Amino acid sequence: MSSKQDGAQGRQQRVRTVKEALRDLNIQLSLLNRQFGAHVDLKDADWNCLDLINRHGPLSPTALARKAGLHPATMTGVLDRLQRGGWITRERVPEATDRRAVTVRALRERTPELFRLFAGMNAEMDTLCQDYSDDELDLIATFLQRTTAAGGIATDQLASD
Template sequence: MSTSERENLLHIFNEQLRHFSTDTILFHQAVAERLGLNSTDHKCLDIILRNQPITAGMLSDLTGLTTGTVTGVIDRLEKAGYVFREKDPEDRRKVIIRVYTKKAEDEIMSHLESFGQSMKAMLDQYDNEQIRFLFNFFERSRGIIQTETLKLKK
């Protein structure tokens, strides 16, 4: 492969990644709207689901959002019936955030079911080695994104 062919492929690949990123954001915005949330609240709900029990401070650390912003997110998620606050039994100054898991999973999954089926159908076309390659690519890409995000926040 010539240098110019590789540069062209890398350019096209980079453009596809940009489209993928934008399309992903727009997809999750559409899901959030169906749930009556904004996209930040929707993704924070996902982070809470995967890390519960969690404190507001921990959510702030994981997202990079200010504690004031996180308080607003939790207030909106609580008002929408997705989360609830409870006192930390070991430290009364702390509040633990938990998710009404059944409600969240039922409502969110109903909007993701078609997407999941389509992704499974596409991935069924790949063998295990190709899946491992994709997993490696996304895992390493996430590491780069996290590192670059931290750089932007300094």
């Protein structure tokens, strides 16, 4: 076999290894989120929406449904559960012509509870990141951001089929 073929096969194996590692990461993060949800009585979709609200909110229910990839009727149930659990509040939009218009805002007084639950993972990540140089961390961050964008494209393609 030529060195060119060896190089191509080596690259294919590296790409396969990266893809497998991402699948393993997806599974592990799902397990972590499930454990987290069990501690605070949140379903997976509830936690995803709460995280989106915390990171991008306040949001309208429609905007949140779009970001979460959920049907508006499903979003109503998610928001009802989050509000009952004391995680969010729905606030009327005073300047809206439609009296039903609301925005959803996370209740910040619950944030310390979230930080406490994720403290173990955050500590593990801090320890892990100590092993990498600033340039390597920049490369990893860029790879993860590009992977997220690729996932968004694939999600949009599947949604339009």
